[in-house]
Amino acid sequence: MGVLEPILLRLVDRARRKSAWLFHFNAGACNGCDIELVACLTPRYDVEQLGIRLEGSPRHADILCVTGPVTRTTREALRTIHAQLPDPKVVVAIGSCPATANVFAGSPVIDGPVDRIIPVDLFIPGCPPRPNAVVQGIAEAIELLVAKGVAQ
């Protein structure tokens, strides 16, 4: 194992960098950020060439993408889903709502912003952010993911 271990670890790092699977959670967003995230998968931006895939189940995912200011009804679901992502995992908040609750700040039905509910690793600002910004944010999130994997 002694000689093999650094090689294996580097292989794992490389695999993590090349195959990041996303889970998208809408915590009460207006669908604006959701559309921009999905646009990244279309032929124009095509993040699949980086090995990025949008997964249906949080258990498959590496990166949790949250949109929306977290309403009262989505709070517990957000906690549950965050707990179901296997480690190492990264949480990315897309848009202004999950960062500051935006125009919904102070509303009695809003429990956000997101970092009050679950730890957030990266914010992508914008209302909504352009797909270029989302792609860049996810690329940074992948670096965080690799760093977390090393720490683990």
Added chain:
Amino acid sequence: MTRLFLALLVFPGLLYAVPMGWLMLGSERKVVARLQGRVGPPLTQGFYDFVKLLAKAPVPRAETFLLTLLPILAVASTLGALALLPVGAGGFTGDLIVFVGLLEMAPLCSVLAGFASRSVYGEVGATREAVLGISGNVPFLAALLALASAAGSLQLAAVAGGAPWVVRGPALLALLACLPVKLRMNPFSVANAEQEILAGPLTEMDGPRLALWELAHALEWVVLAGLVAVLVVPGRGGAFVLVSFAVVPLLGTLAAATARFKIDQAARFLWIWAVLAAVLAFFAAMAVRHGSL
């Protein structure tokens, strides 16, 4: 004995099938991406996905034992089916029956895993997989039986070389129609319909367990494409690899060009068109056996 181990571990088993499976998964995604005007993932994507999933720490849960056992069983039995393909090492009498049995283990395990995960999506996916499995298996097995009866043998090697083309043609059509069913691809991606039931039976799988399921899926690609290749060119070695790889763009194009059937449409398609091809093969086989062809 040595030859069987060689078949299991080297060719067409582990050493050939695992990289080939990843290559097939990668090129299938590439073909679909190119047809959609995208660049698509690199061909090595399956390998990277596997390593990454293997290195993840799954969330602890109650049903760990069963959910770990089932993917191991699926991988092992699919490898066993691969070792029985008549390339390289020779088979033994009755290996067609063992082959079909081993080949059917992986879908069965996935149905069980769907129910064992106790997830609503898993259960719906498992039910659909079971229904589709039955509809797909009728023409699949009928085509294989027609081939065996035309060749007068239950040995895969004899079946591959022995059946005349009047039988082999329609039987191959029936088998090809069943391939996307068994690989859960469009238009038969009913059991893992990601827009409605997430990942179907595999919804609750994570980390190394999901990695093993992906590996089983890759191996299923190699076996089923290999079966087609064995029937098209009943030789050994190079032609086998080439023809089995040629199946990938075929199925990829079909998947990119079609939308998803509803479960009843999928079952009806199989029961009408695939069964028709299999029945044709059957009649041809009967005619061959009674010497009128």
